[in-house]
Amino acid sequence: MEIELAQKLLSFFFKAPLVNALLVFEDNEYFGVVFKRDIEMGLREGNFQLFENISTIRAEELTTVLFAQQVSSGTVIPVIDKVGNLNKIISYEEFESHFHFDRFIADFSVAPVIDSLDTPIMVTNHFKRILYMNRGAYEIAEKDFTGWNISSLLKQFEIEISGDKMLVTAGEMTYQLHIHFAMAENFSYHVYQFIPV
CATH class of the missing domain: 3.30.450.20 (PAS domain)
Structure with missing residues (x-):
């Protein structure tokens, strides 16, 4: 059980209240997401394993599942590695530069x-x-x-x-x-x- 890790991961959502999930990257490449609801359920049940809770969501579908509300220029997204270390909290603009490259690069x-x-x-x-x-x-x-x-x-x-x-x-x-x-x-x-x- 990784209860302390789950608590640490949950704290990242206080810095990024408009997201439903944390992005997981490995070697600067997108790996998946960890949903807030899965972390909360793991804490309630006392049984949380990070790797088992990484969901593979296609990059094209990320925008629809990642954000809890309409995004703004101040929207931020926490990025972690596969063991739960915070890599960086990225801006929505940085998210766009990676996941919607063609749309971003035009401007x-x-x-x-x-x-x-x-x-x-x-x-x-x-x-x-x-x-x-x-x-x-x-x-x-x-x-x-x-x-x-x-x-x-x-x-x-x-x-x-x-x-x-x-x-x-x-x-x-x-x-x-x-x-x-x-x-x-x-x-x-x-x-x-x-x-x-």
Whole structure:
């Protein structure tokens, strides 16, 4: 029985009162949901097992089952891992960027100055899904990876850790990869910058 865990999970709903469930992610990929009603029932019966209460809901159906009320810009959703650790409380905008990517990306823009930089730059959401690639990033990737997980792109390169530096070799070019974290009002980003060495 994981009664203490159930109590901890239930406390996440105080921070996110408009949701019916917690999102469960494994390695930055959607795994399922844990419904509030299942946690409450497990507490009442004194028999709660997290893994047994993870429901697999198709991503297309999530919006209809996840939210208790009409969502607003202030709606937040707790994201946990498979053992119940809080990964992050994401905004509705971040939820949209992952689960309704095509709808989100239509309105996503980055300043034209970033696009014209010679340095390859990629921007991902919290779950490492690529939201934006500048011209230089397209050149080293040799195709459009927008919408893919960043690891899919990085797999095609030779990566070497040298001290505190990450060196990435693409073709005949070697880059030092810098990963920056950026936080907007309702959104967290990772910015991958490839600096020629």
